[in-house]
Amino acid sequence: MSYSQRWQEVFGPLEGDARMTLASTAPEPGASGPGNLKHTGGPWTSAAGTAGDLRTSSETSRTALGPGHEGVTTGGAGLTAVAALAAVRTSWEERLAAVRDECDALQGALRKVAKEMGETDIGVRNEFAKVHGNPEDKR
Structure with a gap:
């Protein structure tokens, strides 16, 4: 089977003005509707906002661990569980700080992508517009 024949099986016979197009693109230039392929900043900006919210909540939770453990050392003096609890607290503080820092970096990266996609x-x-002979059409 030749390469051309395999393409015929995949795409069927070419009829009329058949041409290959990108998925989700309009069938003709300037057409509107669900067939247009567009990049938007919306999903990227939304994801950046979510990363920022997660960064804020991670930091809020991390800072709340300190006041939540006040008095545990004196109230639990002599108990071995106090040392284990301190280790667990430290571990959670480190994890939440790592999440905070990662979300901070991710938020900036996502905002940059949103800006670049718009550009x-x-x-x-x-x-x-230049190819179609109307360079002033910069909607």
Whole structure:
């Protein structure tokens, strides 16, 4: 079986003005509706906001561990569980700090992607406008 024949099986016979297009793209330039392929900052900005919220809640929880353990050392003097509890507290403080720091870095990276994707849309739209002979169409 030749390469061409395999493509025929996959895509079927070519009829009329058949052409391969990207998934989710409009069938013709300028068409509107669910077939347009667009990058938006929305999902990236939303994810960045979620990372920021998680960063804030992680830090709030980490700082709440200290006051939550006040008096445990004196109230539990002589108990071996106090030392174990201190170790667990330290472990959670470290974990929550790591989550906080990771979310902080992720938030910045996601915001950068959102900005770059928006700039990509504008640049691609301008280049297509040039190809279609209307360089002033920069909607």
